[in-house]
Structure formats: C-alpha cells, structure tokens
Amino acid sequence: GEDVEQSLFLSVREGDSSVINCTYTDSSSTYLYWYKQEPGAGLQLLTYIFSNMDMKQDQRLTVLLNKKDKHLSLRIADTQTGDSAIYFCAVYNFNKFYFGSGTKLNVKP
C-alpha cells in the first residue's frame, strides 16, 4: 500500500501563513487532496491537485506538488481562527484512498 505522512500539530498566529506538509510513497498516485475536519464532523474537501500539475491556487489556498520528492504542501494565507481544524492529506491510487494522520492546526488570536 501507500504510506502518507504528516506532522501532527501546527500552531500559528492569526494573520500569518500556515504551511502543512505531506509526503507519500507511491509515485503513481493520480489525485492528491486536502481535506478539513472540524470537531465532531466528517471530512470536507478543501482542494485537490492532479498528479500532472505542480501548483494550484484557490483564493487563500495554495497547493504545491513536488513529484520528484513525493511532497505535497498546503499553504493557507492570512490564517483565521476559523481555520482551526484537522487537515488531512489524501492520495488516490488504484481504487483506494490513503490518508495521512492529519495535522491539527491551532490558530492563536
């Protein structure tokens, strides 16, 4: 199977940028995703990137994909207290979805 790894915690101040990193092991992964989980809720898709792209920007979110290093990152500009949540990196490969352990983002006022 695929291994997807993330750091467990990130703490930033409101207004700063947050960068959440993820590494994966299988270079044949076709779709890569970032999901957000708020307390007591299921996961919701934040953004995604295809494996043939290097970067994708969507308002405050920027996704960078380094295929050579199998590294995916999510940058949140102007982080707000409402961005506090757990962020999961996920990859899709051969009919299966693989998730990282999730990064808990804490935004301090």
Add this chain to the structure above:
Amino acid sequence: EAQVTQNPRYLITVTGKKLTVTCSQNMNHEYMSWYRQDPGLGLRQIYYSMNVEVTDKGDVPEGYKVSRKEKRNFPLILESPSPNQTSLYFCASSSISSGNTGELFFGEGSRLTVL
C-alpha cells in the same frame, strides 16, 4: 440536499454482539467506502465498493464485512465485535470516473464503543 447518512451516530455494545452500521447516499455515486479514524493514525480504509455487487478489501478489513446490493446503500457489519474495534467510523462516497475529481463525500461519523 446531497448527503451521506450513517446510522447509528453513537453506539455502545459488548464483545461478540453482532452489529450493523448503515450508510446511504443520494448522489448516485458508484464508489462507496468505509474508514475508521483512530488518534495518531488518521483514516484507514476498511472496505470499498466500485459498484453494485463489487466490493474489495481496504487496508484494515479484518473483523468487518460489507455488502452492496443496491447502489445507494453500503452497510458495515461487525459479526463479533471486539474492543479493538472501538473507533470512529466514516462512510464516504464518490463519483470516480474520467473527468471527475474523485472527491469523497463523508457521512458525519459513527462512534462505536465495544466493551
């Protein structure tokens, strides 16, 4: 409203007592899957289904069964629950085909405790 519905949301049971967690989606998605979420381990896929009558094992299938008799329903069955199956379970569905992003739509989760 497009949604994935799981029941029950909370359940406390005892070792060995068979239980079923239901999952239903109203988006006509071909793909459905079950995950368990444990602290520090993220989400791990239990089973998935590419379409009706087609199911396959994920990474942690031991102790679980599924069925896909209808497109909208994908129940998770624990024939003889054990305490190590205490977890938060999520059902999700997706329309995975050429041109789609493969976005997973998640239910709200079912918290299961096995004593």
